[in-house]
Amino acid sequence: MSQTLDAGAGDVPDYPQLLGHPRPLWMLFMTEFWERFAFYSVSWALALYIVAQFYHGDAAGQGWASSIFGAYTALIYATGIFGGWVADKLIGYQRSILLGAAVMAAGLFTIMLPDRQMLLLGLALVIVGDGLFKPNISSMVGQLYGRDDPRRDRGFTLFYMGINAGAFVAPLLTGWMASYFTSTPLEQNYKLVFAAAGVGMLLSLLWFWFGRRSLRGVGRPAAGSENRLRVVWVLIGVVMAVPLVYLLLSRIGAAGLQWLLGLLFVGVATMLVVEALRHDRIQLDRVIAMLIIFAFNVLFWMFYFQLGTSFNFLAENLVDRQMFGGWVFPVGWFQSVSPLAILLLAPPLTVIWGALARRGLEPSIPRKFGLGLVFNGLGFLGLMYGLSRLLDVHGLIPFWPLALCYVLQTAGELCLSPIGLSMVTKLAPPRLVGLSMGGWFLSLAVGGNLSGLLAGRISGESGMTAASALSGFTFSFWLLAGAGVLLLLIAPLINRLMHGVR
Template sequence: MLDKGVSTTIEEPQMFGHPKGLFYLFFAELWERFSFYGMRALLTLYMVQEIFKAIVERDAATAAVYASYGSLVYASTVIGGQISDKILGMRSSIFLGGILMAIGHFVLAIENDIAFFLALAFIIVGNGFFKPNISTFVGALYKEGDIRKDSGFTIFYMGINIGGWIAPLLCGWLAAEYGWHYGFGLAGIGMMAGLIFFWSGIKKHVFGDKGMPPSKEVYEKAIIGIPQKTLIPIIAVLCVPVIAFVLSSYKSITSEDTFLIGEKNLVGIIFLAIGIAIGVYLVNILIKVTLEERKKLIMAILITFFMTLFWGFHELSGSVITLFASRNVDLTFMNASQTNSLNSMFIIILAIPISMLWAYLTKKNMNPRTPYKFGFGLILAGLSFYILSISKGSANAEGMVPFAYLIAMYLIISIGELFMSPVGLSKITDLSPKNIVAFMMGIWFLSSAYAFQIVGFISKQLAVESTDANVGGLDTLDIYTDGFLLIAKYALGAGLIVIVFSPLMKKLMGKVH
């Protein structure tokens, strides 16, 4: 029997008290995240050891491409979401995105530098269509006021973390045992598995009429004689070589004949221009809104800024921290790429206990408001990097540190993530003026893209200049641990600033908790 207040229809297939479609989306997203995180776990090491192995500045080139890739992956979701809302609908967008991503993973299995950049471009374009729409699809399964919606998203996000936990373990093992391209190939198979689950859900009609194009007329409207439902996939594919060219502008680091403003490559220039435009637009909005709206909007901007800073430190896991694990950590039961699974593993273990903690504190009227949670999250990020910095004191003669330090680092930063990430998105919707909520949601998603620009900057500062494929030792340890200490200071400082100014932020937020 359904709880009072649940709004549903008899025709909707149900499973375990939720729409049956939720579980098809759960497995589709699990396998999509399997492909995404499985590839990401290998990417930095593959670039350092294969793509750029012949150049001295291989770490710097890797940092630039990894940052550009990460930024474009998250920025593409803003465009893909808009196209889905206005033309394609969620079903067609998810299929188009999944197919493009699968092509990208399989192209990565080709041992060729041009194929490498084309593969990343396919994944970027595909992710733009897939990622924003499958999450939105989950919400569409529930009618407004359905009290099961929050628990439905909890189940769905567990699929994300299961994929993020298993993928590095399997893809990392396969790459180590049989070769890089077997690992990338397995990621592609994961993406295809996700599409098969999604397709089977459609064939079994578990989604009802959800996810269809918003307008059949617009969907089939011809432009230059081609229906939009066909034209958009064509344009998406045509964008791939353009994005591949943009990604290859990493050469600006080592050559003066390519795109260069300071030390930025082409992607860095693009995001700098976008950032300036967003800043000007926000200032214009702040001038026009009421005093009460201005206070809340300032708080929304601050939350987004601090979340960007946190993700900038957190996403080092796929770049600098993976290289540190490869070169300076005495790994015992997993290889360097497999250590990328530790974050998702701790999220799975800790998500329910921490949510229970917030529920308990709420009953005691002691649940910290959002600014305090953000401050503590940044402090925990700082502590996690401080632990890596002091690992130097336990290094052996070869500059290898105990694996326990890396495990402790992931444990602490995962707790920090659970302090910040789950509450941030909902607060953006609460704090933003109604007429720009969609715009601020776009800014929130773009914050992850800008976080990768931070990743690229830090990674370049910690680059090891050598053509030796077996870089390691005490010199490398000094570079990394000194860098981790500096990151710790910045993160701790940012967290303390947030804590000190939390009373002021509380006033800006008003009644929003």
């Protein structure tokens, strides 16, 4: 089957149905569940581990930890561009996913070694592996449906539940392991977190390996590209890419990386526009609409990714986590609030979107994105209130403003992120769906790196204070709210560019 058909532009196999969707969707659901378990285990612990292991708990380490987390997050998503291209042009989606999973697992176990260089090497392996894995498994969800199948958006929302089921379980289990599993110092307990992440990634690899036959050839290499020697060449490329990513993490710095990501974004946009020009004006307009949405997506994730840095430092140092009976709420558990809210809200939201669609009232893609930005901003408004009005004599705010921020950000995420994945598969040029999905993740990369720069600015040289947090979160609210309102105002223009795609 050609890559064009794989991308969902033509016919798809007549899959058996389960709960109203193609049965392979649920195999991809669980593959993604375990990969996200691994990813979010590292995400909540990484910055805290760096401060504990390499700065002996000194808050002065928050700046470097934020920079590394931001660069790691950025490169995780930026490498998706190359992973999408590898799948589109060289080895197909299935082989890319399997190779990426194996490389990621190796990196997760390497992070356990208590050395800065090995930490960065392990992160480099995870980054390169995830670049092969993440955009391609998301692209495969779109390939299970015809381009005009009305279930596509709802299928992506269900798939997004798999992402967030893994994200929910990861901080609960590994946060407990880090806090209570042993009596060793905290930096030692974090190594158990990384070990659990490695096991989760191996489970993801095995799940896809045994379940891929249900795809009935979808995601296999394009005709003429079946030669397994191509996999060897891609593996050689991986071996060459890892030292490069290591140097980006260790040498170039967050500011330099931002310039590199910006140039990369321009390059991807140019390739998509050139490909669209080979089709017709409608395809060009759709690519332009997609790129506008990408720009607003950068802002959303710049502030959302504070969860791994400034929100963690806030929770650790400025939030009263004392609960009933003297029990202290683990820092990592805050990051289970958002995926729990998604698991609870995604099914009714799917029903609501479907009901509105039947009445012709479902919000368009740009309007959903605008709502996502506004909800994200409202989360920071809650933190502003807590930091300006609710500080106690110990300099701590109550538990609920941070928890509420996660819930409101979740509402915004549900309006935006699963819809964005579906949008790419509907607006992208048929021959470059994988590259387009890589472009989507590149917009997350730019936002992720900016998140590290912002978190570092909030922490400053001596660590986060209530005053610095209030200043940073106030800036966050006004920028998000303004961007959301602007997008809602220009939504009709973007809708015209999309030529009927909703």
